[in-house]
Amino acid sequence: MDAKRRSFLKSAAMAAAGSMVAGNTSLPVVHADQAVDDLPTGEGMTWNKAPCRFCGTGCHVQVGVEDGRVVAIAGDKAADVNKGLLCVKGYHVGGILYGKDRLTNPLLRKDGKLTEIEWDEAIETIAKRIFDSPQTFAFYGSGQWTIPEGYAAQKFMKGGLGNNHIDPNARLCMASAVTGFLATYGVDEPAGCYQDLDECDVLITWGNNPAEMHPVLFSRVTDRRSRGETVRIIDIGTRKTRTTDAANDYLEMKPHGDVAISLGIMHLLIENNNYDKSFVEKHCNFRGAEELTPTLQGEQISEAEFRKRIAKYTPERVEELSGVPADQIRMLADLFGNHDIRITSLWCMGMNQHTMGTAINSLVHGVHLLSGHFGRPGDAPTSLTGQPSACGTVREVGTLAHALPGGRVVANPEHREQCEGFWNLSPGSINATPGYHTVKMFEQFTKPTSQGGDITTMFVQVTNPGQTLPNLNALFNDKQGLEDKFLIVSDVYPTATTVLADLILPAAMWVEKNGVYGNSERRTQQWFKMVDPPGEARDDCWMTIAIAHKLFEMGYEGMKDKDGEFIFAVKNEAGEEIPIWEFDHYYDTNVDKHLFEEYRQFTTMKHKNLAPYDEYVKARGLRWPVVEQDDGSWRETKFRFSGFDDPFVTAGQEFDFYHSSTNDGRAQIWFHEYAPPPEMPDEEFPMWLCTGRVLEHWHSGTMTRRVSQLSRAMPTAYLEMNPEDAKAANIRQGERVIVESRRGKCELPVWIDGRGRPPRGTIFVPFFDETKLINNCTLDAHDPFSKQPDYKKCAARVKKLAEAPS
Numbered sequence: 100m101d102a103k104r105r106s107f108l109k110s111a112a113m114a115a116a117g118s119m120v121a122g123n124t125s126l127p128v129v130h131a132d133q134a135v136d137d138l139p140t141g142e143g144m145t146w147n148k149a150p151c152r153f154c155g156t157g158c159h160v161q162v163g164v165e166d167g168r169v170v171a172i173a174g175d176k177a178a179d180v181n182k183g184l185l186c187v188k189g190y191h192v193g194g195i196l197y198g199k200d201r202l203t204n205p206l207l208r209k210d211g212k213l214t215e216i217e218w219d220e221a222i223e224t225i226a227k228r229i230f231d232s233p234q235t236f237a238f239y240g241s242g243q244w245t246i247p248e249g250y251a252a253q254k255f256m257k258g259g260l261g262n263n264h265i266d267p268n269a270r271l272c273m274a275s276a277v278t279g280f281l282a283t284y285g286v287d288e289p290a291g292c293y294q295d296l297d298e299c300d301v302l303i304t305w306g307n308n309p310a311e312m313h314p315v316l317f318s319r320v321t322d323r324r325s326r327g328e329t330v331r332i333i334d335i336g337t338r339k340t341r342t343t344d345a346a347n348d349y350l351e352m353k354p355h356g357d358v359a360i361s362l363g364i365m366h367l368l369i370e371n372n373n374y375d376k377s378f379v380e381k382h383c384n385f386r387g388a389e390e391l392t393p394t395l396q397g398e399q400i401s402e403a404e405f406r407k408r409i410a411k412y413t414p415e416r417v418e419e420l421s422g423v424p425a426d427q428i429r430m431l432a433d434l435f436g437n438h439d440i441r442i443t444s445l446w447c448m449g450m451n452q453h454t455m456g457t458a459i460n461s462l463v464h465g466v467h468l469l470s471g472h473f474g475r476p477g478d479a480p481t482s483l484t485g486q487p488s489a490c491g492t493v494r495e496v497g498t499l500a501h502a503l504p505g506g507r508v509v510a511n512p513e514h515r516e517q518c519e520g521f522w523n524l525s526p527g528s529i530n531a532t533p534g535y536h537t538v539k540m541f542e543q544f545t546k547p548t549s550q551g552g553d554i555t556t557m558f559v560q561v562t563n564p565g566q567t568l569p570n571l572n573a574l575f576n577d578k579q580g581l582e583d584k585f586l587i588v589s590d591v592y593p594t595a596t597t598v599l600a601d602l603i604l605p606a607a608m609w610v611e612k613n614g615v616y617g618n619s620e621r622r623t624q625q626w627f628k629m630v631d632p633p634g635e636a637r638d639d640c641w642m643t644i645a646i647a648h649k650l651f652e653m654g655y656e657g658m659k660d661k662d663g664e665f666i667f668a669v670k671n672e673a674g675e676e677i678p679i680w681e682f683d684h685y686y687d688t689n690v691d692k693h694l695f696e697e698y699r700q701f702t703t704m705k706h707k708n709l710a711p712y713d714e715y716v717k718a719r720g721l722r723w724p725v726v727e728q729d730d731g732s733w734r735e736t737k738f739r740f741s742g743f744d745d746p747f748v749t750a751g752q753e754f755d756f757y758h759s760s761t762n763d764g765r766a767q768i769w770f771h772e773y774a775p776p777p778e779m780p781d782e783e784f785p786m787w788l789c790t791g792r793v794l795e796h797w798h799s800g801t802m803t804r805r806v807s808q809l810s811r812a813m814p815t816a817y818l819e820m821n822p823e824d825a826k827a828a829n830i831r832q833g834e835r836v837i838v839e840s841r842r843g844k845c846e847l848p849v850w851i852d853g854r855g856r857p858p859r860g861t862i863f864v865p866f867f868d869e870t871k872l873i874n875n876c877t878l879d880a881h882d883p884f885s886k887q888p889d890y891k892k893c894a895a896r897v898k899k900l901a902e903a904p905s
């Protein structure tokens with residue numbers, strides 16, 4: 100079929116899709132406070148837009164409010180991301196506000212007992228601990244932080260305290276995606292967007308289960324089949340999942356096999372002279388790791404050297420390393436060698452939670468670059484995020500131990516100077532030494548101070564490390580009994596983390612506060628507070644500002660700017676300061692808007708330009724870079740680095756990697772040698788243990804387990820086991836077992852031939868259930884560049900505990 104005809108059929112199909120899904124042939128522009136069409140109305144009922152609280156897809160919902168309560172949720176038909184669809188979690192997102200055990204008062208542990216206290220005492224207690232020892236304080240945050248929350252925390256730590264010990268839970272889920280993008284393009288975040296899913300001929304899922312983890316996105320692909328389009332899905336995984344059920348091909352790999360597979364594809368493209376020579380010659384360099392101290396920059400190697408290094412990754416050797424038959428490797432290489440089709444790769448935790456996370460991310464980018472499957476709609480290597488603002492808050496605001504907003508880093512004097520300029524701080528305010536990454540931060544917190552554990556106070560906001568850290572016994576549970584260590588946790592419900600907290604702060608959540616998120620396709624989305632939080636629960640951003648102001652009152656110099664003003668000062672039109680540190684006055688102004696506009700100055704520095712806040716109020720999100728047009732309107736960018744769409748590509752160029760780490764407009768095709776996993780099954784621990792998520796629950800289940808519909812649908816964690824393994828161990832469906840690793844154990848019921856079907860020698864356990872903490876068993880070994888731990892493979896054994904209940 101010629102390209103023109105195929106593109107006509109595709110646009111016809113998309114128009115049909117639009118009419119099927121949205122009820123219109125084109126999506127109408129609907130203002131935020133305007134109901135889309137058939138939403139129920141009633142006296143006092145209002146509707147407003149918000150992005151979903153859960154995954155990084157960034158679906159938009161319409162939130163129905165009556166009598167101060169969220170009473171209805173509808174998919175937002177005006178939203179380009181989801182066109183009115185939601186997954187089962189999204190449909191129930193309103194219910195997360197109304198669990199019976201919401202935290203409603205600050206609680207301080209006094210004589211071992213949690214006791215209700217006033218907010219003033221809570222803020223004073225925190226400020227005093229920080230004042231007494233600012234450099235032993237650590238802030239642990241989240242990809243669920245809104246952009247203003249993360250920005251405030253970042254400025255408080257790096258600008259105010261001169262302390263870089265701030266890191267987010269996103270270190271545990273997508274840090275290797277960041278280092279993969281940086282190593283390849285010199286700048287983070289995907290070039291493509293969700294439109295690639297509408298346009299690709301082949302979708303390859305690399306250790307990824309979007310049917311459960313990003314279901315609305317996956318339906319964008321599978322729905323095309325019901326409209327008569329052909330899209331081939333190739334699932335490369337370590338166990339069969341719901342994604343496999345929809346796939347045309349399932350390539351079962353050994354854990355760590357993805358590294359070998361990507362090398363094998365590149366080997367064949369080169370060997371068969373079937374790569375895109377013109378694209379590579381014009382737009383790419385070859386890179387290899389330096390021998391002594393490897394960096395993300397790597398060292399330049401010639402194409403001949405690349406050929407030489409990759410020569411040994413023949414299909415047969417790759418079969419040996421990965422377990423995927425040589426013919427299937429040839430099939431993948433033939434597909435990538437065909438330039439008449441469009442190929443999109445998707446990945447998420449499977450590739451990121453990997454001790455070779457940076458390497459495998461770079462290698463998959465390399466497969467796309469070498470084959471020229473890049474930068475045309477449908478041709479994209481794309482990583483997905485698990486949290487709603489992992490991109491917006493963590494990657495863009497830079498709430499990582501080494502980073503500053505706008506792609507700046509603390510180790511670079513020029514970058515520090517720029518930030519100090521934007522923040523009106525005295526020169527030298529920002530500390531040049533990167534802080535502790537997540538694993539190190541918790542190691543230092545749980546190690547006795549007398550033994551060098553130099554983090555003594557930790558503030559955890561919007562996340563649940565007591566359940567989600569790897570190797571929990573070492574990294575979290577060891578805090579118990581350490582009298583001088585002080586854990587502050589802000590959350591909406593009691594969690595596995597609050598169990599060890601010394602101070603618990605009740606937080607407002609989602610539409611109980613204003614917010615801005617940034618999703619996986621570079622889309623920034625805004626919403627307004629719609630209902631009040633319960634009891635004394637308050638905004639996380641307010642907490643940060645209130646602590647900062649208390650320090651300011653105590654005379655802490657860092658909380659003053661160069662002119663002696665409070666670093667978070669907001670003034671009214673008359674030039675008077677609004678006391679936003681007092682909660683009664685926090686909503687006298689839109690603090691989010693003030694912080695966002697301040698942050699926006701940073702975004703032009705790496706061509707991640709954002710529009711003014713008010714543009715996001717009108718829109719269902721905009722994908723950056725967003726640039727102003729001659730007529731004053733703001734235009735988003737769908738395909739970055741592609742001349743036909745990206746305003747920053749040099750005029751006349753087809754592609755321009757304008758942040759190239761080699762300063763020549765080129766992307767880097769990396770070679771990395773395959774290395775075995777950090778821990779392998781042996782006689783004592785003979786099984787591979789993999790952990791992950793399920794459709795009904797979002798991450799540690801804190802919110803979704805409070806929604807009865809979701810909780811009933813998936814009440815408990817379980818252990819997936821292959822029927823042959825179960826038979827050999829005399830284990831039957833539903834019987835309880837102990838799964839054990841060198842680090843800890845966990846008791847679970849067994850599910851055989853359930854939703855996921857692991858091969859022999861492999862078990863899988865989801866981590867959403869706080870009553871069954873599988874992270875007691877997982878490994879804290881991490882990627883050397885991204886510091887992201889490997890939750891996907893460690894050695895374990897299974898012991899039968901009891902017969903199944905009858």
Ligand code: SF4
Pocket residue numbers: 151152153154155156157158181184185186187188189190312313314315316
């Ligand atoms: S796919 Fe993600 S963002 Fe969309 S409704 Fe489901 S959980 Fe929410």
